[in-house]
Amino acid sequence: MYIKLESVISRKIKIIDLFAGIGGMRIGFEQACNERGLFCRTVFTSEIKEPALKALKDNFPNIYVHGDIIP
Numbered sequence: 001m002y003i004k005l006e007s008v009i010s011r012k013i014k015i016i017d018l019f020a021g022i023g024g025m026r027i028g029f030e031q032a033c034n035e036r037g038l039f040c041r042t043v044f045t046s047e048i049k050e051p052a053l054k055a056l057k058d059n060f061p062n063i064y065v066h067g068d069i070i071p
Helices: 024-035 050-059
Strands: 012-017 039-045
Touching: 012 024, 024 039
Parallel strands: 012 039
Antiparallel strands: none
């Protein structure tokens, strides 16, 4: 029996961006998903270093950064 891969996997992917830095990994994931026809959404972003936070907010002005992952 042959099953098409597209019928098995969801076309939507949710990612979390821990230790986000300036958001380079997020950009890479989003680009890779777009090239494959997938919808990619970042549902959680974490970063604590001030210089990285400034660059992250400049690159993604509409995101909420949760800060430290340890309460």
